[in-house]
Amino acid sequence: MSLNNSNTVSIELPGWNQHWEDLFVKYEGPYLPGRICTVQKTRFEVIIPGDAISVPLSGALKSQKMYPVVGDFVVILNQPESATRMIVAILPRRTVLSRGGAGDYSGKQELAANIDTVFIVTEPGSDMSISRLERYLLITRSSGAQPVIVINKSDTCSDIPTLVKMINSEIRDIPVIPVSATEKTGLDHLNPYFDSGKTVIFIGSSGVGKSTLTNALTGKTLQTTGEIREDDGKGRHTTTVRHLLTLPDGSSLIDTPGLREIRIWTAGESVAETFDDIIEYATRCRFTDCSHNNEPGCAVRKAIEDGVLSHDRFTRYQKILKEISFEREKADIGLKRFEKKRFREISKLSKEITLDRNTGKYRS
Ligand SMILES: Nc1nc2c(ncn2[C@@H]2O[C@H](COP(=O)(O)OP(=O)(O)OP(=O)(O)O)[C@@H](O)[C@H]2O)c(=O)[nH]1
Ligand SMILES: [Mg+2]
Ligand SMILES: [Zn+2]
Incomplete structure (x- = not known):
């Protein structure tokens, strides 16, 4: 439960290392470290050294609205x-995956914490969508x-390389497997x-096929999988809770239910990284506040005309900006006033996400 002389971590907990050990040392007394593997209505399934238990949350955490999510160290x-x-207590999270992305907006839903890699799973059929x-x-x-990015069901596609x-x-610099x-x-x-x-x-x-993948990788039928309904090709939700599973090699895998909608409240860097080419063209527009609609000297429009930037990609970028501004406004000022301010917010946001001409770094 503590450091031994050789300074190695002796706690048997998936993902536990020196970093967590250092955060945990201040809890002297009748305390145990744990990792959340499933969140139920009022109780939490927690892996503790050598066991798995179901425990409630302290009243103090509840009153502070601090709710652990799967993957949390507690x-x-x-x-x-x-x-x-x-x-x-919840130990400070290294990473946190939220449905609404980063930012302090009400309604944001935290999905999981302390994740190293997110496998974004899709399949070659009707689910395939760049946006x-x-x-x-x-x-x-x-x-x-x-x-x-993981393209599952590659057996159902005759031309995977294409x-x-x-x-x-369309999406550069991300592994596609x-x-x-x-x-x-x-x-x-x-x-x-x-x-x-x-x-x-x-x-x-x-x-x-997230659960089918989970079973294939663990070599065990731990997760229930479901047939796709034949009439509309849409899967029903077979998995209903997020679940952390530990693999024999000490890694952990979280299977999740399919998300129905992904609201995007994140802005700044993650938008800039995803649409880096557009942000770069925009630095060459004549006007720094160019909306890339019909201003003279617009480098983004020119890139589209020259065929180096796809119009679809630009449209997706604008749609995302609109959506972020919509969610921001809704959270900030409530529905009544937000329609009026919406347009102003969009142009403010596009100005925020700029490439610094001096440093070449994204600003937001
Ligand atoms: N042909 C083919 N079918 C697959 C593959 N992987 C999964 N399936 C089928 O796809 C269906 C859905 O699989 P699941 O693993 O339940 O899907 P899921 O993503 O976990 O779905 P939710 O839990 O509802 O989010 C099942 O009938 C699987 O047998 C694959 O690689 N090839
Ligand atoms: Mg599933
Ligand atoms: Zn422009």
Whole structure:
């Protein structure tokens, strides 16, 4: 439970290392460290050294609205003599994946914490959508974790190389890994992300095969999987809770239910990274507050005319900006006043996300 002489960590907890040990040392007394593996209505399933227990949250955490999420490292007050066992603290998160991305906006939903790699799962059929992938990319980037795109069900597509090429041309610098969970092909390419002590998560629409992948990688049928309804090709939600599973090599994997919608409240850097080419063209517009609609000397319009920037990509970028401004306004001033201020906010936001001409770095 504490450091031994050789300064190695002796706590057996998935993902636990010196970093967490250093944060935990101040809890002297009847305390145990734990990692949240499932969140239930009022209780939390927690892995503790050598065991898994179900515990409630302390009243103090509840009143501060501090709710642990799957992947969190927590401190448990452990007093068996008075039958007291509850979560009393959440150790500071290294990364946090939220449905609304980063930022302090009401309604933001935290999905998981302390994730190293986010596998954004899609399939070659009707789920395939660049704009959906970009949304997942935005929330991943603002979480601090590393994104990887996984195309599952590659067995159902006759030309995977062309599909991978298309995704690579629209979304650059992100690994795109085709796999088949049922045929067990391509799974080796996911191995590097499962280093001992690392935590990965599967996100993506319902029915893309996140749970089937989870079972294929763990080699056990831990998660229930579901057939896709034949009439509309839409998967129902087979998985209903986020669940952290520990693999024999000490890595952890979180399977999640499909997300129905991804609202984007994140701005700044993650938008700039995802649409870096557009931000770069914009630095060459004649006017610094160019809206890229019909101003003279607009380098973004020129790039579209020259065929170096796809019009679709620009449209997706504008749509994302509109959406962020919409969510921001809704959170900030309430529905009544927000329609009026909406346009002003969009232009403010596009000005915020700029490339610094001197340093070449993104500003937001
Ligand atoms: N052909 C093919 N089918 C697959 C593959 N992987 C999963 N499936 C099928 O796709 C369906 C949905 O799989 P799930 O693993 O339940 O999907 P999920 O993403 O976990 O869905 P939710 O839990 O609802 O979010 C099942 O019928 C699987 O058998 C694959 O690689 N190839
Ligand atoms: Mg599932
Ligand atoms: Zn412009």
